[in-house]
Amino acid sequence: MSGSLHHVWEYLTPELWEPLAHYSSRDVIAPLDLFSDLYVAAGDFLSPRPTDKELEEARNDPAKARCSFFALKGTDFKSESAIVHFLEEVYTVIVDYEIPGFEDHYRRILHNALRKFNLRYRLDEPFILRFLIPGSFANLYAELQHVNAGNAYLVLLLTDFEKAFDRYARTQDPTDMRTCVAKANNYVEGLASTTRGTYGTLGTLCDQLTDWPHNKMCEAVKNLYKFCSDVPGVRHGGNPLNMRRNLDARDMTLACLLLLASTVYLSPGWDEKAILGI
Structure with a gap:
């Protein structure tokens, strides 16, 4: 819809x-x-x-x-x-x-x-x-394409994520699932880097951005970054002792949605009414 x-x-x-x-x-x-x-x-x-x-x-x-x-x-x-x-x-x-x-x-x-x-x-x-909410999610993704316009670096990162998502949907392989989350993180990190004009980790860039409505929103996105860094095989070797269970499709879907949704804070080029569809 x-x-x-x-x-x-x-x-x-x-x-x-x-x-x-x-x-x-x-x-x-x-x-x-x-x-x-x-x-x-x-x-x-x-x-x-x-x-x-x-x-x-x-x-x-x-x-x-x-x-x-x-x-x-x-x-x-x-x-x-x-x-x-x-x-x-x-x-x-x-x-x-x-x-x-x-x-x-x-x-x-x-x-x-x-x-x-x-x-x-x-x-x-x-x-x-x-x-209906699904329409706003679709609009959000369409706005990502608009934000990416003219930036080959961001287009590359989002294309990598899309291909990783497609591969996992086809294989349901745990390795492809971790790759999908990593590619979503890479895109969001790249968008934040482009906005700041400096390159760094998503956690560091969150501290440099100024459009947060509340400190807890900033912390939430930083915690997503920490999740990606701490789960073995997503960004780094991670820490297996912190894992309560293996990742499954629920975790991949939620992590990717939350990461992509956080982009509304990471770039100034958003059309808020377009996202809502009003």
Whole structure:
């Protein structure tokens, strides 16, 4: 679940808006002025907002309103959140029509669109689009690619991690697991080094960085580094006496996720809203 609404907006016409306009059941059909109401409802979520004249024309001319609505692009909305709020507002518009089955039809086709485009939302009762955490993880990884842009050193380190992760997923070999954690650590260390302009261990670099919200956050990332250094065969020979058990896939997955998540503190080039998907 990684897609965003503003990226797929142009594909919603055949999947959502046209089926909505073509609704019919027994002796009822979708209102002829549906797109007049939809365009007016969208107005508060657009940037810039349509003029009063444009809104009035939409109210009085359904055909023109339809053209204006279909001409909208995802980037015409104020934000990703604005599209979410608009889709929820559409449900209110449809409920007000009091047409039997119309609101269920909208709920069904929107649910299908969310699944088809692998969007980062879940449709909950009574009618709420929930942002889902997997989308933010996907956005975080996409932002890593953005941060790496133009830096062959970081691209190399992240590619090494990706290949190590793929190899372990295929083999489930303990050696490949330790290599995967080590490569994740190397990338995070390289990113921190690039930010500081000096090269050193992740533990040392954490002490030099200044964007920590709390000392315990800094300590948490340093402890991850210590974990990588202390487990035999990850960064160094380590200390087998500190091991309570052998590493397994849970440990590898968590360590890699935590290491990659810590990168939000290690580089100033992050788009925080992009990570959240808002």
